[in-house]
Amino acid sequence: MKDQEIRLSEYGQKSVSAAPVSRMMVSFARDFREGVDINLGVGYVNEKTIPGRKIEEALHAVLARPERYRQALNYGEPQGSNNLIHSIKDFYRRCHIGGLPGKVLEKTEVVIGPSGITSLLEALAQVLPRGIVITTDPMYYIYCHVLERMGFEILAVPEDEEGIRMDRLAEKVKRLGVRKKEIQFLYIVTINNPTCTILSNRRRRQIVEWAFKLSAEEGRSIPVFFDKAYEEIIHDPRAEKPQSALSYDGQGIVYELGSLSKILAPALRIGYMMGPASAFLQAVRQRINDVGFSAPMITQEISSYLLDHCIEEQLAKVIAGYREKAVAVRRWIEEYLGEFLAECRGGQAGFYYYLTFAAMETTEGSPFFRFASRTTGNRVLDREGEALRPRAIYIPGEICVHSKGDLAAIGKRQLRISYGFEELEGIEKAIKILRDAALYARKERE
């Protein structure tokens, strides 16, 4: 470090080196070759699902009607645009989102984040005391890394096919002993990222009841935050319809986080939090004010227009698109990688598959990873003439599991692939590269 280095806060010091996944993605992005390399790592949505024309129409409509969309190019209020809040509630009512009864919806508060769910997650961590956060393992690594840098401790609990395991949760909390009092909140992703496991309604209720019990034991309210980023893209028609926990939250501890990123466009940066009025929510509003006053009014009003005018057909299009891809990709996973796999999760919702190899390591630097990223050092495998052969990029499971959790070892044999961003042709090509990588790694081991 230089003598005259600018002094940093604890958070600042922990943020100097990029989180592992950002480091990996930045290094790929630097020399990513459009149309050659295939990125199954990013959580980007599919470009074809973004309604560009409709967004353009909405922009014109908003600017043409200043009496309805007031001051759309000015600063906004920290709770968000009234039009958008009204449109979100109306969307929930019309499309029966979460099966919320009208009466519950009426008294539920909605706060729009300054920049998607991401910013609300940051805000809630900012206003809650430091301590232990309970979440599912594998975990939404991006937010969990943020929490750790902010000084929280993650208690990651393995999931089964219904979501976070209640028996393991009870065990782990028992093992905390007197440190149980340090539990601050639960963060549950309802369509888990990276696994796309759908939290069942039965499990959702068990989580809330467990939090009621813990709150009573501790003599304080311990909130549960359900992150529903992918909940509107459950595309398997056989999957259970999610029931919002807001309808049975008798104690005012449940908050839900929703987003328009996956169903309209991430660039709108619209995420919202729904739940009971409370001092906590007031503090979140103040935080929104502190970091930027509000989400940009123009994208809030555009989103309001889109929810009012075309969300039903848009949802149908998005769901059909991901369904088709999920089915095709599952087929290729079975065909090309089946013989190497112990488990494949996902395929009913969202756009990730989470694979567990029976014996193969997938970590950065493993033979499998080096083959897929063309860094084996063997010219024939890495290059064709002077050019690097096409690379397939994925998220190693090691990044997705908690480093001190029960899955730390198995995570080294796991990976997440996304079928969101890339088109089918590219995805098939990438899965074939992963097959060749598995064959190479098997040979290396022999």
Ligand SMILES: Cc1ncc(COP(=O)(O)O)c(C=O)c1O
């Ligand atoms: C679980 C989860 N929560 C939140 C987000 C981000 O949502 P937003 O775009 O609204 O910030 C993502 C994005 O991939 C996600 O996977």
